[in-house]
Amino acid sequence: MSAHESEWTLRRLSAGELAATEAARVQAHAASCEACAQALRGIHEAQARFEADVPFERFEAGVEQALRRQRDAARPPPRRWVATTVAIAASLLVVVLVRPLLGSSAESGDTGGLNRLKGGATAELRIGGGLGPQREAIPGRPEAIEPGERVMLGYKAGTHRYVAALSVDAIGEVTPLHPEDGASAPVASGGRQHWLPGGWEFTGSGAERVIVVLSDEPLPQETLVEAARRAFAQADGDVERMDELEVPGAQTHWVLRKP
Amino acid sequence: MKHGGSVLGRCRYLLKDATKAEDAMHDVFARALTHGEDFRAESSPLTWLMKIATHHCLNQLRGERAGWRQWFERDAAARPEGHGGQEAMETRDLVRRLLARVDVETQAAAIHYHVDGMTLEEVAALLGRSVPTIRKRLEHFAALGGEELKVP
Numbered sequence: 001m002s003a004h005e006s007e008w009t010l011r012r013l014s015a016g017e018l019a020a021t022e023a024a025r026v027q028a029h030a031a032s033c034e035a036c037a038q039a040l041r042g043i044h045e046a047q048a049r050f051e052a053d054v055p056f057e058r059f060e061a062g063v064e065q066a067l068r069r070q071r072d073a074a075r076p077p078p079r080r081w082v083a084t085t086v087a088i089a090a091s092l093l094v095v096v097l098v099r100p101l102l103g104s105s106a107e108s109g110d111t112g113g114l115n116r117l118k119g120g121a122t123a124e125l126r127i128g129g130g131l132g133p134q135r136e137a138i139p140g141r142p143e144a145i146e147p148g149e150r151v152m153l154g155y156k157a158g159t160h161r162y163v164a165a166l167s168v169d170a171i172g173e174v175t176p177l178h179p180e181d182g183a184s185a186p187v188a189s190g191g192r193q194h195w196l197p198g199g200w201e202f203t204g205s206g207a208e209r210v211i212v213v214l215s216d217e218p219l220p221q222e223t224l225v226e227a228a229r230r231a232f233a234q235a236d237g238d239v240e241r242m243d244e245l246e247v248p249g250a251q252t253h254w255v256l257r258k259p
Numbered sequence: 260m261k262h263g264g265s266v267l268g269r270c271r272y273l274l275k276d277a278t279k280a281e282d283a284m285h286d287v288f289a290r291a292l293t294h295g296e297d298f299r300a301e302s303s304p305l306t307w308l309m310k311i312a313t314h315h316c317l318n319q320l321r322g323e324r325a326g327w328r329q330w331f332e333r334d335a336a337a338r339p340e341g342h343g344g345q346e347a348m349e350t351r352d353l354v355r356r357l358l359a360r361v362d363v364e365t366q367a368a369a370i371h372y373h374v375d376g377m378t379l380e381e382v383a384a385l386l387g388r389s390v391p392t393i394r395k396r397l398e399h400f401a402a403l404g405g406e407e408l409k410v411p
Contacts, residue, residue, distance in 0.1 A: 007376035011265060015305045047264035059260060066289035170318045206321050233294050237314035
């Protein structure tokens, strides 16, 4: 065991987070150990420098600005998504491109690769529109996407009545994809596979988690966004390690790795 | 504000850019406000903040285009945080230089263990992994570096 206290213990002492007996023991050690006393002084000095360099007003203004940034980022910012009209046009292109693939699996009755959910439901994420081949992303297996590639989301509702989609990027920004606001939308009629309108182009870099939720009741997007933020925090800010959202219904997650 | 020095130190250590570090610190405290329930439930707010700050900065570096390359090119005058004399400073610098070669979880484990001076048990609890898993990751990290990174 080290003769000195760890920096972490000294930092927690300085922050007033040690229990009284532990704090007294560490303080007593630091009083008789020059190395630890010096380390403790270093921590105090760093905090004093911080308080001198960053006055409270500037700190407060900076945090408020960050809060606004985070709130704005939770809305669908135009820079991350193709504009609606462009998205519609793009989706037509993507639909044309994916049709042969959809046809081949649907016609053969082969649903391999589709993510089966309870109640006879399935969900699917297709990538296309770029220079690379059309392909399907598999849940649990991160899929790299190239610049310019677009994503389409499909589902077979089974017994579920509502559908919603959202995404979470590498820094925890949550964006409702479908619908963009309000509550999850009623599923399209008929038991066949349906595609959500439009397509999405994910810009920026790092990982992006895409989630489709099929439910029996409409779920407000605010509820889904909050659940996604909680899951992101519970994954220690690692979007690739997020668990399922704590919401009712069946959900499918995919992880895309942007260039 | 009482944890500001520690959080800003972590952001400076990882981002090596004073302006980006201050912005990142604001982001971390903003997250503490928006996740107030989680934050208040923590027995150690400092631990929570340092975990979030570390992940936030590592994510930011990953998110930047060619981030790690730019990171290496940034002014080396960005002084590694902390104290403990020349030897400890060199270890922190070594850790920082090796980060780009490992996955994000090993990065976080190495920072909390070698820079924060947490125990294996504390790192394991913080990252939600078992002690043997953390030990394995740190041994892998040590294999890239030198004697000073060995896990006893």
